[in-house]
Amino acid sequence: VPPESYGNLLQHFTGSKDHNVALRERAVKDGLSVSEYSITVVESGDELRYGSEAEVYERLGYQFIPPELRENAGELEAARKGELPKLVELADIKGELHCHSTWSDGRHTLEQMALAVRERGYSYMAITDHPRGTLAEQDLEVDQLNERLKPFRILKGIEVNIRVDGSLSLPDGELAVRDWVIASLHGAFDRNPTERVLAAMDNPHVDCIGHLTARKINIRPPAEIDFESVVPRAVETGTFLEINSQPNRLDLRDTHARLAGEAGVKVAVNTDAHELRALQHVEMGVAQARRAWLTKDQVLNTRTWPQIEKLLK
Ligand SMILES: [Zn+2]
Ligand SMILES: [Zn+2]
Structure with a gap:
């Protein structure tokens, strides 16, 4: 393929197949034939x-469609109207x-984590260790570091466990004084997972549900969460959902994150890092958010902490 066809080539082989089939079928109606060499x-x-994909899309009558959206899931119609997010x-x-x-199961100290997060150019970090009975000491260290x-x-912050009966692994009184509360399923995934998540969202101190289905890709399947009932309850109660960026979680999955966003739920893109290098997984979380069509406004932590505080329950 000659260099002047690079845009045609890239568009052709980027896929997905469904996207390209739909694109070519529409082009035929317009009297055009699309190949990897040319239109x-x-x-x-x-x-x-x-030479560029953008020109290929433009000639075919579309806004440029980012590769993450090329699934034939409404992107062609939206791009034709100039309505892509x-x-x-x-x-x-x-x-x-x-x-x-290291206050719970992380490999690096609170100070190391904070310095690494600051190094990324972020302005805040919620430390969400699992409760180990050492919150008072940890809070003291937080105060010193913040100074x-x-x-x-x-x-x-805190990440509490949603127990089998739907109660949380810390009493309300202790949750009430935390800046940020994540509630997550960590076991007994087959025992009423949906009801447990709904109960956690009803708690006025729970800000966000962590890794909703608790899936671990190639290790365990997602818990059978009824997403259709979770989303409206998240809206009603003002609870955020997360995209957990760990490569073997990516939970919410892209289709669920898109539905959540469309329903008006703000989605936090979190790393759940247990060590310094895992902080970079935010790149995978953002990629997941993009596949879910999410805009900056629909992602919670594109805001400063004072802005987020105003959105809390
Ligand atoms: Zn967790
Ligand atoms: Zn966690």
């Missing part, structure tokens, strides 16, 4: 070669809302 105007035999970008993320340290690192801010 052929059937009537005149003219071969149109383009402006997708969230990595640079929009302003803070980390789910991570662990040293300001204006960077560590929020006093």
